Amino acid sequence: MQRYFSNKKIDDKLILSDDDIYHITTVMRMKDNDEIIVVYDKIAYLCCIENVKEKLKIKIKKQLEKVDYKTPNITLIIPILKEQKMDLILQKATELGVSEIIPINTNRSIIRLKDGKDIKKYERWRRIVKEASEQSHRIDIPNIYDIKNIEELDKLNGLKIICSTREKTKNIKNIMKKNQKCDRINLVIGPEGGLTEEEEEHLNKMGFISTSLGSRIMRVETVPMFVLSIINYEFME
Amino acid sequence: MQRYFSNKKIDDKLILSDDDIYHITTVMRMKDNDEIIVVYDKIAYLCCIENVKEKLKIKIKKQLEKVDYKTPNITLIIPILKEQKMDLILQKATELGVSEIIPINTNRSIIRLKDGKDIKKYERWRRIVKEASEQSHRIDIPNIYDIKNIEELDKLNGLKIICSTREKTKNIKNIMKKNQKCDRINLVIGPEGGLTEEEEEHLNKMGFISTSLGSRIMRVETVPMFVLSIINYEFME
Structure with a gap:
């Protein structure tokens, strides 16, 4: 599943950069309800995308478990x-x-x-x-x-x-x-x-x-x- | 020092491929008595080059010590x-x-x-x-x-x-x-x-x-x- 980083969260929505939005809509040609993973503040969220044709929204579905790498x-x-x-x-x-x-x-x-x-x-x-x-x-x-x-x-x-x-x-x-x-x-x-x-x-x-x-x-x-x-x-x- | 591999040894001379000879004479522009290392049959030799202008010869000066890598x-x-x-x-x-x-x-x-x-x-x-x-x-x-x-x-x-x-x-x-x-x-x-x-x-x-x-x-x-x-x-x- 495609992964992106976000710097901004408003309620249950994550905001992506213009480059990432271009990637989702134009490169990957995703549709409403397609799932992606977005990382915000060192937490990964399973998200679904909404409103692709107008102003793309990234809605959080659930928080994903953290992987522990053990390395310093x-x-x-x-x-x-x-x-x-x-x-x-x-x-x-x-x-x-x-x-x-x-x-x-x-x-x-x-x-x-x-x-x-x-x-x-x-x-x-x-x-x-x-x-x-x-x-x-x-x-x-x-x-x-x-x-x-x-x-x-x-x-x-x-x-x-x-x-x-x-x-x-x-x-x-x-x-x-x-x-x-x-x-x-x-x-x-x-x-x-x-x-x-x-x-x-x-x-x-x-x-x-x-x-x-x-x-x-x-x-x-x-x-x-x-x-x-x-x-x-x-x-x- | 430049290193090359040789497949042929005649007495104290090592024979190199045409590509390597081109590299020595034209790319590196080496001169008579310049030193190179040539590996033949898993042994590295310090060599000097002779007769650059006509038919290049690679003369062995001495055998170099083997490095032991310990790996399988x-x-x-x-x-x-x-x-x-x-x-x-x-x-x-x-x-x-x-x-x-x-x-x-x-x-x-x-x-x-x-x-x-x-x-x-x-x-x-x-x-x-x-x-x-x-x-x-x-x-x-x-x-x-x-x-x-x-x-x-x-x-x-x-x-x-x-x-x-x-x-x-x-x-x-x-x-x-x-x-x-x-x-x-x-x-x-x-x-x-x-x-x-x-x-x-x-x-x-x-x-x-x-x-x-x-x-x-x-x-x-x-x-x-x-x-x-x-x-x-x-x-x-």
């Missing part, structure tokens, strides 16, 4: 990569349950944003995580922060991990086994070519643990999927 | 998907250490190949896994089998897993924990919409265990990356 709150901290890789990471990270995404400037990033924001890029990213959230039946959409510098990552709480190409002894398994009860994980992924030694040391001083992902050599966009899969697995019951 | 032999069994998804799976599965890929016909596959082979598709797939093997510094290239029907999967040995959308109790973690010493894993991924009940039962009868991947809803191309990441993690030391 995950913040993914990534350099800005080329469009295709970035899109893939955002989509897959959303499917795999990331809560927040912090894009960062790093020395070896190919793409850097100075003003902290590039409106078009952010619009594109937000659309990708929204659509991936709908497709993977999430009840929330990952929050994408304004771009930060490494120095600004000092206020994060919880377990802090760097996916390091430099670290040879401590691996992700050692770290996960020691932190099986953590409720918040922050993951730093480096750019192609890795973080510089200076950047990694700076992060280490802020409490980030340099971690090896084993002996496989992965493309940068594979790394978040690898680590997020592992976290889902480790918290599976 | 993994056979990925997948329906044929649309080009972009298929390409992504082949690339990522190679990075994550798959040994063999068996494309299968399933009832809900959108794309089906009747004659067991589509030469152009196979050429494309072989190129993708070769390039991914070079990039991830593998010493072997995953073998892509001719397309099979489900009934033909009865001769596989080792642990046999179905990534099932139907199974609710046994999850991948239960299965992995019970099979920590297996040296061969066969993974069946279903098409969009999943395997039919009949197909799954047929596989169950051949010893395939239906397995849940937890409560997240993933796109079909995410599933192999998820499971392969988990296997790498489980066999990490």
Whole structure:
């Protein structure tokens, strides 16, 4: 069943964006009484649609049960990569349950944003995580922060991990086994070519643990999927 | 350093394909005495190139140490998907250490190949896994089998897993924990919409265990990356 997110609820009616209304009426060609699922304020509702031909209304039929994913709150901290890789990471990270995404400037990033924001890029990213959230039946959409510098990552709480190409002894398994009860994980992924030694040391001083992902050599966009899969697995019951 | 695969060795010289020679001379514009790594018969050699301007020669300087990945032999069994998804799976599965890929016909596959082979598709797939093997510094290239029907999967040995959308109790973690010493894993991924009940039962009868991947809803191309990441993690030391 089609799923949408809503930001507004009036009595037993949920309000959708113009894009979603267009999708329902013109792309999906739905009819009165067709059912959809709409998520509002982290609750999923089974709804039926009314008045398609004039002013579409979304009427709540019942509240749906919440799925418990068991995973901690995950913040993914990534350099800005080329469009295709970035899109893939955002989509897959959303499917795999990331809560927040912090894009960062790093020395070896190919793409850097100075003003902290590039409106078009952010619009594109937000659309990708929204659509991936709908497709993977999430009840929330990952929050994408304004771009930060490494120095600004000092206020994060919880377990802090760097996916390091430099670290040879401590691996992700050692770290996960020691932190099986953590409720918040922050993951730093480096750019192609890795973080510089200076950047990694700076992060280490802020409490980030340099971690090896084993002996496989992965493309940068594979790394978040690898680590997020592992976290889902480790918290599976 | 650039890496290539060779199929032929004469004394201390390795022979490369015309495509690779073109890549070295024209794309990379290498010069005499430049170094490359060439893998021949699952051994990586540091080589230097000679005689670039006339008939390129690849001379072995020394044999490189073998990396031990600890993971079992993994056979990925997948329906044929649309080009972009298929390409992504082949690339990522190679990075994550798959040994063999068996494309299968399933009832809900959108794309089906009747004659067991589509030469152009196979050429494309072989190129993708070769390039991914070079990039991830593998010493072997995953073998892509001719397309099979489900009934033909009865001769596989080792642990046999179905990534099932139907199974609710046994999850991948239960299965992995019970099979920590297996040296061969066969993974069946279903098409969009999943395997039919009949197909799954047929596989169950051949010893395939239906397995849940937890409560997240993933796109079909995410599933192999998820499971392969988990296997790498489980066999990490």
